[in-house]
Amino acid sequence: MAFKVLVCAKQVPDTNEIKINPETGTLIRDGVPSILNPDDANALEEALKLKDKYEDVTVHVVTMGPPQAETMIFECLAMGADEGIIVSDRAVGGSDTWATSNAISAAIKKFGDYDMIFAGRQAIDGDTAQVGPQIAEKLNLPQVTYVEEFDISEDRKEVTVKRQLEDGYELIKVATPCMLTCIKELNQPRYMNMKGIFNKNKDIKIWNAADIEVDLATVGLKASPTNVYKSFTPKPKGKGMMLAGDTEKELAQDLLIRLKKKHVI
Amino acid sequence: MAVNFADYKNIWVYAEQRNGKLMNVALELIGEGHKLSREISADTKVCAVLVGNEIDHLAAECFEYGADAVYMIQDPVLAQYTTDGYTKALFDAIEEYKPEIVMYGATHIGRDLAPRVAARCNTGLTADCTHLDIDMDGYIQFAEENTTLDTSKVKKDDPKAQGLKMTRPAFGGNLMATIICPNTRPQMSTVRPGVMSKREREVGATGEIINVKVNVTDADIRTKVVEVVKSAKELVSLTDAEIICSGGRGLGGPEGFELIKEFADKVGGVVGSSRACVDNGWIDHSHQVGQTGTTVKPKIYFACGISGAIQHLAGMQTSDIIVAINKDPDAPIFEVADYGIVGDLYKVVPQIIAEWDNAEALADAAK
Numbered sequence: 001m002a003f004k005v006l007v008c009a010k011q012v013p014d015t016n017e018i019k020i021n022p023e024t025g026t027l028i029r030d031g032v033p034s035i036l037n038p039d040d041a042n043a044l045e046e047a048l049k050l051k052d053k054y055e056d057v058t059v060h061v062v063t064m065g066p067p068q069a070e071t072m073i074f075e076c077l078a079m080g081a082d083e084g085i086i087v088s089d090r091a092v093g094g095s096d097t098w099a100t101s102n103a104i105s106a107a108i109k110k111f112g113d114y115d116m117i118f119a120g121r122q123a124i125d126g127d128t129a130q131v132g133p134q135i136a137e138k139l140n141l142p143q144v145t146y147v148e149e150f151d152i153s154e155d156r157k158e159v160t161v162k163r164q165l166e167d168g169y170e171l172i173k174v175a176t177p178c179m180l181t182c183i184k185e186l187n188q189p190r191y192m193n194m195k196g197i198f199n200k201n202k203d204i205k206i207w208n209a210a211d212i213e214v215d216l217a218t219v220g221l222k223a224s225p226t227n228v229y230k231s232f233t234p235k236p237k238g239k240g241m242m243l244a245g246d247t248e249k250e251l252a253q254d255l256l257i258r259l260k261k262k263h264v265i
Numbered sequence: 266m267a268v269n270f271a272d273y274k275n276i277w278v279y280a281e282q283r284n285g286k287l288m289n290v291a292l293e294l295i296g297e298g299h300k301l302s303r304e305i306s307a308d309t310k311v312c313a314v315l316v317g318n319e320i321d322h323l324a325a326e327c328f329e330y331g332a333d334a335v336y337m338i339q340d341p342v343l344a345q346y347t348t349d350g351y352t353k354a355l356f357d358a359i360e361e362y363k364p365e366i367v368m369y370g371a372t373h374i375g376r377d378l379a380p381r382v383a384a385r386c387n388t389g390l391t392a393d394c395t396h397l398d399i400d401m402d403g404y405i406q407f408a409e410e411n412t413t414l415d416t417s418k419v420k421k422d423d424p425k426a427q428g429l430k431m432t433r434p435a436f437g438g439n440l441m442a443t444i445i446c447p448n449t450r451p452q453m454s455t456v457r458p459g460v461m462s463k464r465e466r467e468v469g470a471t472g473e474i475i476n477v478k479v480n481v482t483d484a485d486i487r488t489k490v491v492e493v494v495k496s497a498k499e500l501v502s503l504t505d506a507e508i509i510c511s512g513g514r515g516l517g518g519p520e521g522f523e524l525i526k527e528f529a530d531k532v533g534g535v536v537g538s539s540r541a542c543v544d545n546g547w548i549d550h551s552h553q554v555g556q557t558g559t560t561v562k563p564k565i566y567f568a569c570g571i572s573g574a575i576q577h578l579a580g581m582q583t584s585d586i587i588v589a590i591n592k593d594p595d596a597p598i599f600e601v602a603d604y605g606i607v608g609d610l611y612k613v614v615p616q617i618i619a620e621w622d623n624a625e626a627l628a629d630a631a632k
Contacts, residue, residue: 013436015436015437015439015576018436018437018439018575019439096389097380097390097392098383098384098387098388098389098390101384124437124557125435125436126392126435127392127393127434127435127437127556127557128380128392128393129376129380129392130376130379130380130383130390130392131380132380133348133377133380133381133384134380134381134383134384136381137352137380137381137384137385138384142348142349142487142488143348143377143381144348144488145348145373145376145377146373146377160491163373164373165373165374165493166372166373166551167495167496167551168493168494168495168496169493169494169496170490170491170492170493170494171490171491171492171493171494172488172489172490172491173488173489173491174487174488174489175487178487185550224389225387225388225389225446225448225449226389226390226391226444226445226446227425227444227445227446227447228442228443228444229425229426229430229442229443229444229445230408230414230419230442230443231435231440231441231442231443232408232412232413232414232440232441232442233412233413233439233440233441234411234412234413234434234438234441234579234582235410235411235412235413239599239600239601239602240587240599240601240602240603240604240605241603241604241605242594242599242605242606242607243604243605243606248608248609248612248613248615248616249616249619249620251606251608251613251616252613252616252617252619252620253616253620253623253627255588255604255606255617256617256620256621256623256624256627256628257624257627257628257631258604259565259586259588259604259624260624260625260627260628261628262586264564264565264585264586265532265565265624
């Protein structure tokens with residue numbers, strides 16, 4: 001009895017490496033590495049743990065993006081995934097979260113039967129956390145977001161998860177199939193391994209809009225209900241005053257006098 | 266999509282409650298919604314939407330903080346938050362009453378619920394907004410004061426941009442974008458807690474209560490909440506703190522937070538942290554300030570050994586006063602600090618603690 005686990009992943013620029021050109025106020029993206037989105041790595045790891053545990057589990061990574069997303073799929077396969085699917089088509093370019101979830105849910109329908117879907121909670125380039133729940137909505141699946149602990153019943157018909165809240169957690173039970181969005185507290189993603197890197201039987205599929213049979217009126221920039229009206233960089237706050245003093249005590253006193261005079265303490 | 270915009274009216278705030286208590290962000294959004302509703306028109310209302318069971322007592326609080334009306338969506342099946350139950354209840358109400366705008370707090374629950382509702386309504390949703398405008402002049406003024414946007418290129422009469430302009434950080438706070446939702450209704454956004462301002466409480470204020478019929482049954486709800494556990498760890502309320510003492514990589518190790526805790530205790534503040542310390546496991550993520558953590562705007566933010574990565578600055582640079590203590594005179598944190606001290610935090614912070622109670626006498630003596 002095969003048990004198919006889907007993982008939704010995204011290739012993102014490493015936002016920690018992005019710098020601003022101070023003259024033009026624009027992003028410097030040259031040389032910024034593209035990475036597997038961190039939360040998605042946790043999603044993949046949890047799927048791979050299931051595969052470690054049960055022989056009949058297969059792990060299938062689904063992504064949407066330009067053909068270069070293949071490098072991320074290679075990484076996922078080298079970690080141990082069985083298959084990668086890239087939805088790539090100009091027609092889906094510029095999609096917002098609503099349109100993206102239309103395209104990915106269409107790809108998942110094309111994929112056919114599945115037993116579980118893991119996704120990262122959010123991607124570090126947009127930080128919206130919307131695509132996972134919106135895919136679940138379009139597939140009419142129950143969802144649990146912010147999953148920090150995962151367990152599955154013996155018959156694999158039900159999962160028990162801890163869902164992180166700001167001040168604690170909820171313990172939730174839900175039947176499979178379901179959509180779970182994962183956070184970094186869930187696990188420690190494994191490294192790529194030799195077996196994965198050199199496995200010749202791995203499969204990468206590239207699907208275009210026609211392949212996934214998606215209604216073109218529901219994907220891409222034009223179909224997206226939200227549009228970017230303007231984009232810009234925040235104005236740097238004016239540089240303040242550097243305090244001077246011979247001793248730490250003098251510096252501390254100078255600071256406190258200034259804060260007191262400003263009536264903030 | 267043939268949507269008749271004239272059918273959609275008023276601003277809804279999803280007034281999130283947990284265990285019969287309103288979340289702070291609900292009151293902040295009522296305040297913001299009040300402002301925005303008056304920018305739309307004199308007869309546009311800001312409405313709080315309460316979903317739950319036995320929560321009648323919360324309506325008064327919503328009115329006192331500025332709500333013109335309260336929609337009550339109550340049923341035993343909604344006693345506890347579930348994605349399925351709350352999505353259906355809210356979606357049904359939106360279909361029936363057609364609000365022009367729906368706002369949610371960007372809490373763990375708001376960010377679970379809003380995308381699901383927006384997808385069901387086939388409308389747009391903008392996540393984690395930090396600024397909202399209707400009025401074009403107000404938008405231009407905001408952009409001029411806070412951003413590098415060339416406002417001479419903003420066309421005031423652009424028909425696509427007459428609705429809600431939702432501004433949010435992206436790319437880890439490196440970039441900001443204003444998002445619009447020109448063709449569908451309602452316009453929806455989640456808003457970061459701690460960013461918008463509550464209105465002054467008007468004790469005794471009241472308004473219209475609309476009881477919404479609930480069509481949710483147990484069969485609609487596919488998840489089962491077994492238990493809700495409050496963590497034993499100390500509750501960190503960074504968003505409400507007037508003073509935050511934050512530590513960064515410069516602490517050198519988890520034990521550095523003992524000094525930061527002592528500092529926070531002395532000044533009546535709360536302990537914050539940069540992402541680096543959380544990633545290193547030096548402190549719990551609930552203390553994290555920044556784009557991926559909590560956005561804060563205390564009266565005083567002490568940044569101790571924090572270099573000032575953009576993603577951290579994005580979460581604290583609107584603090585009233587920023588004090589930075591760092592060994593490296595070139596640390597980016599000094600670019601946003603009101604007062605900078607180049608030095609060893611392990612020497613400077615103990616002196617601030619020691620002199621704290623003398624501040625008044627010192628200031629008098631310095632006159």
